[in-house]
Amino acid sequence: MDFNLMALNETIKKESVFVDRMLKEVAKVVVGQREMLEGILMGLLTGGHVLLEGVPGLAKTLTISSVARAIDLGFQRVQFTPDLLPTDLIGTMIFNPKTGEFAPRRGPVFTNIVLADEINRAPAKVQSALLEAMAEKQVTIGDTSYVLEKPFLVLATQNPLEQEGTYPLPEAQMDRFMFKIIVNYPKRAEEMEILNRMSTDKLTAIERVCTREDLLRARDTADQIYVDDKIKNYIVELVMSTREPKEHGLAQLIPLIEVGASPRATISLTRASKAHAFIRGRGYVTADDVKGIAYHVLRHRLLLTYEAEAENMTTDGVVKEILNHVEVP
Numbered sequence: 001m002d003f004n005l006m007a008l009n010e011t012i013k014k015e016s017v018f019v020d021r022m023l024k025e026v027a028k029v030v031v032g033q034r035e036m037l038e039g040i041l042m043g044l045l046t047g048g049h050v051l052l053e054g055v056p057g058l059a060k061t062l063t064i065s066s067v068a069r070a071i072d073l074g075f076q077r078v079q080f081t082p083d084l085l086p087t088d089l090i091g092t093m094i095f096n097p098k099t100g101e102f103a104p105r106r107g108p109v110f111t112n113i114v115l116a117d118e119i120n121r122a123p124a125k126v127q128s129a130l131l132e133a134m135a136e137k138q139v140t141i142g143d144t145s146y147v148l149e150k151p152f153l154v155l156a157t158q159n160p161l162e163q164e165g166t167y168p169l170p171e172a173q174m175d176r177f178m179f180k181i182i183v184n185y186p187k188r189a190e191e192m193e194i195l196n197r198m199s200t201d202k203l204t205a206i207e208r209v210c211t212r213e214d215l216l217r218a219r220d221t222a223d224q225i226y227v228d229d230k231i232k233n234y235i236v237e238l239v240m241s242t243r244e245p246k247e248h249g250l251a252q253l254i255p256l257i258e259v260g261a262s263p264r265a266t267i268s269l270t271r272a273s274k275a276h277a278f279i280r281g282r283g284y285v286t287a288d289d290v291k292g293i294a295y296h297v298l299r300h301r302l303l304l305t306y307e308a309e310a311e312n313m314t315t316d317g318v319v320k321e322i323l324n325h326v327e328v329p
Contacts, residue, residue: 008283021209032190042275048178074111080122086129119156180300225274230329259303
């Protein structure tokens with residue numbers, strides 16, 4: 001095992017070289033926001049979709065498009081609006097008068113990265129069409145299903161402030177997002193750097209540092225990262241604590257949690273921890289990897305009670321309580 005782990009570490013170090021290069025390349029146009037950048041990269045390494053929540057103007061769209069250019073991936077941006085139709089997203093059948101037959105016209109979802117901008121502004125039918133793409137990695141046009149090209153990733157944004165004219169995402173769709181990342185304001189020094197860079201119309205070119213094939217190979221390598229049984233038990237304990245808080249010594253959380261995390265959260269925690277270790281050039285997962293992504297993976301999978309809202313308790317607060325209580329291996 002030691003020999004295999006050493007060999008895997010060497011492979012990881014070799015395959016993860018592009019990570020630092022990509023982060024440096026994107027940093028040419030995006031100041032700070034390391035947490036958001038790593039979240040997007042972990043999504044690419046796992047195939048997990050990412051929901052970015054933050055007020056307008058925090059470079060969410062710029063970051064996503066910059067990552068797509070740095071890794072040479074197909075990229076489509078879709079502005080979600082209340083009048084958007086499923087056919088605007090996945091495509092439709094078009095009649096060809098020359099042949100007298102219908103032929104599919106593919107929509108913007110046929111790409112590698114789909115930016116679903118302000119995803120909560122689209123109605124239920126559009127969300128249903130997107131859910132098929134997210135869950136099955138395929139879409140149906142007419143009577144035919146089309147498999148989407150690998151990698152396929154939905155990077156969605158939503159504004160936490162404006163609620164008028166929005167449609168809350170159903171729990172089933174929220175659970176399909178591996179991460180929900182809260183995008184915060186930049187610090188003072190970062191704000192000054194943004195001012196210095198963006199006060200002119202000059203655009204900084206981003207160079208390609210990785211191909212699609214390189215990314216798929218890195219994804220296969222990340223899947224091989226070693227997870228010890230103690231770490232697996234730690235992950236299961238964290239998730240089970242959201243469902244059975246009393247049995248795990250967290251009786252104070254019983255009146256606060258209405259619905260705990262699903263088994264998909266357990267899988268996502270494990271896969272995301274592997275990606276977290278990969279980004280840091282390690283061939284094994286530590287408890288710090290799990291803790292480093294626990295908020296991103298769990299915060300949108302917990303449903304709190306009205307009592308929790310009355311006490312101003314957030315899902316992040318619940319996750320913090322669990323992380324502080326569950327023993328670290």
